[in-house]
Amino acid sequence: MAYLGSCRQAVEDELDRVLPPAAQTPAVLHEAMRYSVFAGGKRIRPAFAIAAAECLGGGCRTAIAAAAAVELLHTYTLIHDDLPCMDDDDTRRGRPSCHKAFGEANALLAGDALLTLAFETAARSPVAPAAIVRALAVAAGSRGVVGGQVADLAATGQPSDESTMHFIHAHKTADLFRAAVEMGGLSAGADADALVALRAFGRATGLAFQLVDDLLDADEPDDHSFSSIHIMGRERARAHAASLTAEAMDALGPFNEAAEPLRAIARYLLERTT
Amino acid sequence: MAYLGSCRQAVEDELDRVLPPAAQTPAVLHEAMRYSVFAGGKRIRPAFAIAAAECLGGGCRTAIAAAAAVELLHTYTLIHDDLPCMDDDDTRRGRPSCHKAFGEANALLAGDALLTLAFETAARSPVAPAAIVRALAVAAGSRGVVGGQVADLAATGQPSDESTMHFIHAHKTADLFRAAVEMGGLSAGADADALVALRAFGRATGLAFQLVDDLLDADEPDDHSFSSIHIMGRERARAHAASLTAEAMDALGPFNEAAEPLRAIARYLLERTT
Numbered sequence: 370m371a372y373l374g375s376c377r378q379a380v381e382d383e384l385d386r387v388l389p390p391a392a393q394t395p396a397v398l399h400e401a402m403r404y405s406v407f408a409g410g411k412r413i414r415p416a417f418a419i420a421a422a423e424c425l426g427g428g429c430r431t432a433i434a435a436a437a438a439v440e441l442l443h444t445y446t447l448i449h450d451d452l453p454c455m456d457d458d459d460t461r462r463g464r465p466s467c468h469k470a471f472g473e474a475n476a477l478l479a480g481d482a483l484l485t486l487a488f489e490t491a492a493r494s495p496v497a498p499a500a501i502v503r504a505l506a507v508a509a510g511s512r513g514v515v516g517g518q519v520a521d522l523a524a525t526g527q528p529s530d531e532s533t534m535h536f537i538h539a540h541k542t543a544d545l546f547r548a549a550v551e552m553g554g555l556s557a558g559a560d561a562d563a564l565v566a567l568r569a570f571g572r573a574t575g576l577a578f579q580l581v582d583d584l585l586d587a588d589e590p591d592d593h594s595f596s597s598i599h600i601m602g603r604e605r606a607r608a609h610a611a612s613l614t615a616e617a618m619d620a621l622g623p624f625n626e627a628a629e630p631l632r633a634i635a636r637y638l639l640e641r642t643t
Numbered sequence: 644m645a646y647l648g649s650c651r652q653a654v655e656d657e658l659d660r661v662l663p664p665a666a667q668t669p670a671v672l673h674e675a676m677r678y679s680v681f682a683g684g685k686r687i688r689p690a691f692a693i694a695a696a697e698c699l700g701g702g703c704r705t706a707i708a709a710a711a712a713v714e715l716l717h718t719y720t721l722i723h724d725d726l727p728c729m730d731d732d733d734t735r736r737g738r739p740s741c742h743k744a745f746g747e748a749n750a751l752l753a754g755d756a757l758l759t760l761a762f763e764t765a766a767r768s769p770v771a772p773a774a775i776v777r778a779l780a781v782a783a784g785s786r787g788v789v790g791g792q793v794a795d796l797a798a799t800g801q802p803s804d805e806s807t808m809h810f811i812h813a814h815k816t817a818d819l820f821r822a823a824v825e826m827g828g829l830s831a832g833a834d835a836d837a838l839v840a841l842r843a844f845g846r847a848t849g850l851a852f853q854l855v856d857d858l859l860d861a862d863e864p865d866d867h868s869f870s871s872i873h874i875m876g877r878e879r880a881r882a883h884a885a886s887l888t889a890e891a892m893d894a895l896g897p898f899n900e901a902a903e904p905l906r907a908i909a910r911y912l913l914e915r916t917t
């Protein structure tokens with residue numbers, strides 16, 4: 370938590386710097402973008418990007434563009450997921466969702482603009498900008514996050530199985546965690562072996578994160594959504610999250626104590642209660 | 644027209660290569676992406692990218708990634724513009740629009756995936772990938788195409804003025820034409836002076852293209868949409884398109900006969916009847 374807090378201010382500052390001012394024309398668009406980006410997120414994915422860079426002797430300065438890019442991309446997915454034709458959610462983090470606050474067309478376009486700004490920001494990385502853009506795009510596209518979202522929508526309300534659930538978790542969630550550590554590593558000059566280790570760590574952590582999310586959601590008394598808990602049961606989900614976190618720690622074997630921030634975030638994500 | 648035809652096959656081949664196979668999971672997503680990309684477009688923006696590269700001694704091979712990227716991005720804007728919360732168009736190029744054929748959520752996500760693939764493709768350019776990504780993102784984002792679309796939606800059905808119309812044309816249309824020639828130029832190693840000339844050419848050609856589009860639309864007997872023709876009148880719009888095309892030709896002053904393909908496309912766009 371302390372490490373997440375220390376990354377968070379740097380990430381907030383960078384997001385504020387790369388987002389156009391709210392007053393710039395068209396103001397409604399820039400207000401909507403800022404409304405959704407500054408909504409109180411924990412900035413877990415950017416913290417992973419920064420921690421991955423530290424693991425290789427880089428730090429906040431080298432990784433900040435990659436870190437901001439992954440958070441901009443994450444925010445676009447939340448705006449589009451909430452739209453009426455998708456999950457149709459009226460609230461997000463206790464406030465009106467973007468389309469409730471700014472209208473459906475403006476929310477759709479704010480998401481499009483944040484996705485675009487994510488790539489612009491990634492391409493401004495001082496190190497390996499093209500490789501960082503490619504890592505983000507592969508994770509975010511039709512074989513990644515978008516593909517996972519399509520599978521999630523197709524499965525909603527229908528009986529599902531573990532292989533469908535795994536496809537959704539792997540793409541909708543874990544692909545972006547994997548990209549976060551990969552992008553952070555690239556910004557610190559990671560070689561091929563380091564990238565293999567970081568990708569394995571990111572993937573396993575992302576899968577564990579989603580199981581813990583589903584466990585926490587299932588504790589909500591009014592939750593009726595279909596999730597991994599309905600398929601695996603609470604005990605197996607909890608055990609699988611722990612085993613994935615152990616797998617993530619193993620993947621960091623090649624690194625020494627410089628990987629401690631990555632380990633600390635992974636432990637926090639497994640043990641969190643919100 | 645002959646030049647456009649010669650570029651077109653190379654562009655179609657590259658688009659087919661970078662798009663995932665229609666059968667790949669989730670198949671509905673990859674089918675929707677291909678349905679909209681292969682809908683019979685003239686591929687004008689990719690032709691501009693290739694012609695700009697030729698102008699600097701490059702050619703189809705160096706510019707093909709940039710060319711495909713700009714067309715993928717253009718296709719995403721068409722899918723999202725047609726959605727019910729935007730222009731709510733049921734048809735596009737004589738066929739059902741993407742959301743009519745695949746459903747609203749799948750169309751939204753197909754657009755997101757094409758936008759993402761545009762950046763992945765741009766980042767695979769063999770020359771200047773990061774600069775090409777940045778040129779595309781700046782043109783496509785909240786201060787470019789998306790900003791123009793927000794302004795267009797805000798103006799719909801209301802009395803408008805020339806300055807609003809200019810903002811919409813400059814961002815919704817001309818920014819992507821400017822990016823196309825800029826990206827093509829970058830792929831052929833353009834220096835700062837060449838980029839200034841190419842950007843001025845692209846911007847003026849894009850503005851002229853939109854005026855000609857509005858003139859052709861106004862000839863349709865059932866057209867009731869609000870356009871520049873209502874503000875400027877037919878004669879002034881026609882004269883302004885010609886003057887912008889002349890301005891575009893002037894911008895190519897620094898180049899010799901290598902700029903002939905760029906000039907030929909600009910002339911064709913002014914004189915076209917469809």
